[in-house]
Amino acid sequence: MDAISGLTIDSFLDGLKSGDGVYIAGLYDRWAEDPASVEPGWASLFAALSSGALPNSALSRPAAAPPLAEARAATLDSIRALMLIRAYRVRGHLEAQLDPLGLRVPKAHPELDPATYGFGPADMDRPIFIDHVLGRETATLREIVAILRETYCGPIGVEFMHIQDPDQKSWIQRRIEGAPWKTAFDAAAKRQILSHLTEAEGFEVFCQRKFVGTKRFGLEGGESLIPALRTAIETAAAGGVVEIAIGMPHRGRLNTLVNVMRKPFAAVFSEFQGTPSNPDDVQGSGDVKYHLGTSTDVEIGGRMVHLSLQPNPSHLEAVDPVVVGKIRAKQDMAGDRRGRRTAMAILMHGDAAFAGQGLVAETLAMSQLIGYRTGGTLHLVVNNQIGFTTVPLHAYSGLYCTDIAKSIQAPILHVNGDDPEAVVFCAKLLTEFRLQFGVDAVLDLVCYRRHGHNESDEPAFTQPLMYKAIRSRKTTRTLYAERLAAEGAVSAAEAAALQERFAAALEEAYEAGKTYKPNKADWLEGRWTGLVPGSDDDETRDADTSVPLETLREVGQAISRVPEGFAVHPKIARQLEAKRAMIETGEGIDWATGEALAFGTLLLEGHSVRLSGEDCQRGTFSQRHAVLIDQETQAEYTPLNHIRPANQPGGQATIEVFNSLLSEAGVLGFEYGYSLADPKALVLWEAQFGDFANGAQVIIDQFVASGETKWLRMSGLVMLLPHGFEGQGPEHSSARLERYLQLCAERNMQVCNLTTPANYFHALRRQLKRNWRKPLIVMTPKSLLRHRLAVSTLAEFGPGSGFRHVIPEIDKLRAGEAVRRVVLCSGKVYYDLLEARRERGIDDIALVRVEQLYPYPRKTIARVLAQYPKAEVVWCQEEPANMGAWCFMDRRLESSLADAGRAGARPRYVGRREAASPATGFYKVHVAEQEALVAEALAA
Structure with missing residues (x-):
């Protein structure tokens, strides 16, 4: 002592x-x-x-x-x-x-x-x-x-002491201590909560009775989600939010659609009876009803708020980065770049998915980064205490399914789902916290799943004790109604009348659903007004992407200058001088300069540009240097933002280039979401190496390739994937071109393997100059970034120029009938073939570049092949035979040969043999393989 x-x-x-x-x-x-x-x-x-x-x-x-x-x-x-x-x-x-x-x-x-x-x-x-x-x-x-x-230690468990910000901790302490939720609601508020629960439960009971055995992934056991969600939206609206984007899995989606998003009950019941969700005149495969989304404008407290529920596949958390990317775009368009309070994301999760899916961690990790922050997301975890048949003990290693959120110091409130007032109190508190501090917040709604994983599943096979307890438990609404009757807030008769009125309204909607027909789709409204479904004639009639020479020179001068006193790195200074010379002479324009000209000219035309990816400011190969760093002060300078004064008439829009966190799926999903919200912006994601996109395959499969067909959601997203075999081993050679081509159908996206800076320039500008939007997948070069032959003239960007789906032979050869072989190829291998042919003086083999692989330019290739009526046709590629474009091009080239008057003719394959790995890890072996395929393509 x-x-x-x-x-x-x-x-x-x-x-x-x-x-x-x-x-x-x-x-x-x-x-x-x-x-x-x-x-x-x-x-x-x-x-x-x-x-x-x-x-x-x-x-x-x-x-x-x-x-x-x-x-x-x-x-x-x-x-x-x-x-x-x-x-x-x-x-x-x-x-x-x-x-x-x-x-x-x-x-x-x-x-x-x-x-x-x-x-x-x-x-x-x-x-x-x-x-x-x-x-x-x-x-x-x-x-x-x-x-x-x-x-x-009551119905709410509070985790907040892991937060380092004392103001945030103090704010929560003041709002939570003393259990204020016990006195927070008057009789009118309690009646409203009961009404919301009645609607949530009533809809599920009605569907269970009318559509027995039909999968709907109902919300029974978690009905408190509906009053929580409505409270969060009302609180956000009162705080100045005018746009809310929601992402969620399929459980409870139908309930959310009708009771929060206000989709007509008749429309949902019509879909249960087999009617498509889209009007008859709108193309698309559609999707099951519990994956669909919608959008609507609602009036809350005298303010109009736009609500959108993003469609989502069964890859439960895949929608997370898409929603936050969409919100970022909404804020940027509103000029809300500092406060980020005008738009807000709400993400709902299942307990097993929140703990188990890596995309959750990636989305949380980007939440406070300068290129991805949105002022905070509200997360609502519908914690059924089971994932399909997996109990928490087997589903996550931590104490709670929400432990991952502690990594970003988010406050976490766990709440008993059978105490609706506590649930609503928590939803309001966390929404206010998000509005106050601009960070994520998590509500863990601990409830249960009254049925199995779906309505036809038998859960007692694996959880007999849980489902014994569930069968004997009254519903949340019933318990709350009894509580209110005991308090004298809402009588039993009034509660029963609420239930009866809602059931009658559902019966009426059910009858209307029998003849219900959707009269419009919402995909080309708002900022998408004026755009149309994609054309099938862009091969012969494409958008004008040319730019006046004086504009090109203006952009070229801007990208080659730095402010007075800015200490640019000596090596970059030499690159800038080289760029200046390219623009002044109009010769030798390389890939990075062509890209900058595309960005700059779009900026001058009022289109913003957003590029993100790992190390994309500099570029993986030190080619871009879109953002310069002062070598003495670390200050940043983006030349493309200084072409003209942005605040003057005839000024320019803004380009943002962000080095992303080390994430593929999360960042690609974010950029896809951004592209959904702003069709007037050029949105690009660049993989550090093309094969890194493998980590984002779910986003590519479920959104980029199929989003328009399933959900009527256009995207003009550009994916830049470095690709080319240079002896650097299997991990950095292939962007897996074959995977994108396998996903191509119904003109859903464009896949290009380009060979000239000018064609890259036109491909980028084409994304915004056409009156429709399609994703663009570009196999971008590595060694070609500085290849002496992979250059363009300024004239190829200027008046009269445009995108070239196919680039025919450029050298002088023998007359058409004397050409004995046509070698079709794409990408880097073309320059290997060209140099070898010139060295050997060969003049009877034509080299034809297929720049756009999909949509396949059938007419153009047929025209080119018709010039060589007696030539053998070869497809040459660097990739192994089971990879690259060969399997995709084989039959299509056969059809083009038929169009050229050579029915029955078949192309021959030249390239690496089939392999399990994309490339060898030994440089000498790579060189030998490359020389062999070039030699075979040019053999006598």
């Missing part, structure tokens, strides 16, 4: 006397996280109290204690009370009553027991000075414990 009772105790006493109890509580918080962060005296005292090194006898209160001893004892009481309070803030959630089924009974935790801190039964009613830490200047230990248990 003597070792620590001197200055420390006296200082603590002085602090309490001067009203610094909150400050000392903060000291204790700091010590608990890092003992070295406080003065040694305080550290010794806190350590002794925590470890029990101070015997209770030393802290006893003798009947006739001197004033100083009495004060010291009171001081230690206060410190121990503060320690107990902090323990509840940190660990109280461990004893919260979260499971509505009562199967998961919380264990007792000693750190929540006052006895652990030296308090005994006789201390329970003695006043203790706590200086408003719980909103009270003094309170008895019994009162302190009651407040703490009501706050932290």
